[in-house]
Amino acid sequence: MGLLDGLLGNASEIETDEVQQELQPILADEENVVFAVKEIRDMYVFTNLRLLLIDKQGVTGRKVEYHSIPYRAITHFKLETAGHFDLDAELKIWISGADSPIERELKSGDTTLGIQKALANFALKK
Numbered sequence: 001m002g003l004l005d006g007l008l009g010n011a012s013e014i015e016t017d018e019v020q021q022e023l024q025p026i027l028a029d030e031e032n033v034v035f036a037v038k039e040i041r042d043m044y045v046f047t048n049l050r051l052l053l054i055d056k057q058g059v060t061g062r063k064v065e066y067h068s069i070p071y072r073a074i075t076h077f078k079l080e081t082a083g084h085f086d087l088d089a090e091l092k093i094w095i096s097g098a099d100s101p102i103e104r105e106l107k108s109g110d111t112t113l114g115i116q117k118a119l120a121n122f123a124l125k126k
Contacts, residue, residue, distance in 0.1 A: 013111055014038045019045055023052070026066065035118045037111045044104075046118040051093075053104065067102070069095060074123040079116045091115065 019036040035046040041056035053067040078092040089112040092101040106112055
């Protein structure tokens with residue numbers, strides 16, 4: 001992630017090997033990171049088995065929330081890209097059995113399309 005992107009809060013793709021090593025203690029035995037995006041401290045990690053939404057909380061970022069979503073549980077998703085006046089993109093993921101979607105705001109950047117493509121590649125497979 002470039003320094004300017006980090007300061008602006010823009011999401012950017014990060015090396016899968018780096019994320020694989022960081023998450024190794026919580027990944028399943030045959031699970032591999034395929035695509036990962038980082039936005040300031042939060043990450044969207046696509047593995048061959050699930051989507052991990054990682055939210056580092058607090059000032060130090062020592063408290064971390066890992067939201068694990070198996071692809072088979074995703075019923076549909078929506079990604080609204082940023083416009084000229086609205087600078088944030090919005091991601092909504094509907095999970096089977098849940099009344100309301102999981103919602104995340106993304107800062108403008110090219111990775112929003114990468115997230116949509118990764119969701120399509122994994123959630124639409126049967």
